[in-house]
Amino acid sequence: MRLHERVTKIEAVLPTLATKEDLAREVGGLRSEMHLEFGKVRQEMGAEFSKMRKEVSAEFASVRKEMSELRVDVSELRVDVHRAIEVQTWRVIGTLITVCTALVAxxxxITKAG
Structure with a gap:
């Protein structure tokens, strides 16, 4: 009896089992679907990378422009500082000459009078 029940259960399940051909069809369908989706993802990523590359390029161009402007500003500041130091140096030299001459005099x- 038990054997007969088992055979009946197996016979009931057999029509629902997939054959190798069914599996091959499913696998082929899944592969083609995956390739299509991967292609779409690749295109989207390429478009996004291209967009990001353009944005980064524009940002670098603006940074380069700002750096060149800063370089000019620093150069002008350097000239101004150099001029200011030169003016102060001559003032100090003039003051030292005047004070030293006065001290010598x-x-x-004092030595002549004393």
Whole structure:
């Protein structure tokens, strides 16, 4: 009896099992579907990368422009600082010459008078 029940169950399940051909068809369909989806993803990624590349290129161009403007500003500032230091140097030299001459004169008159 038990054997008969098992055979009946197996016979009931057999029509629902897939054959190798069914599996091959399913696998082929899945592969082609996957290739199509991968192609779409590749196209989307290519478009996004192209867009990002253009944005980054534009940003780098603006950064280069800002850097060249800063380079000019720094050069102008350097010239201004150099001029200011030169003016202050001559003022210090003039002050030292005046003070040293006055000290020499004071020393001379103190030694002559004393």
């Amino acid at each position: 004071a020393t001379y008159f």
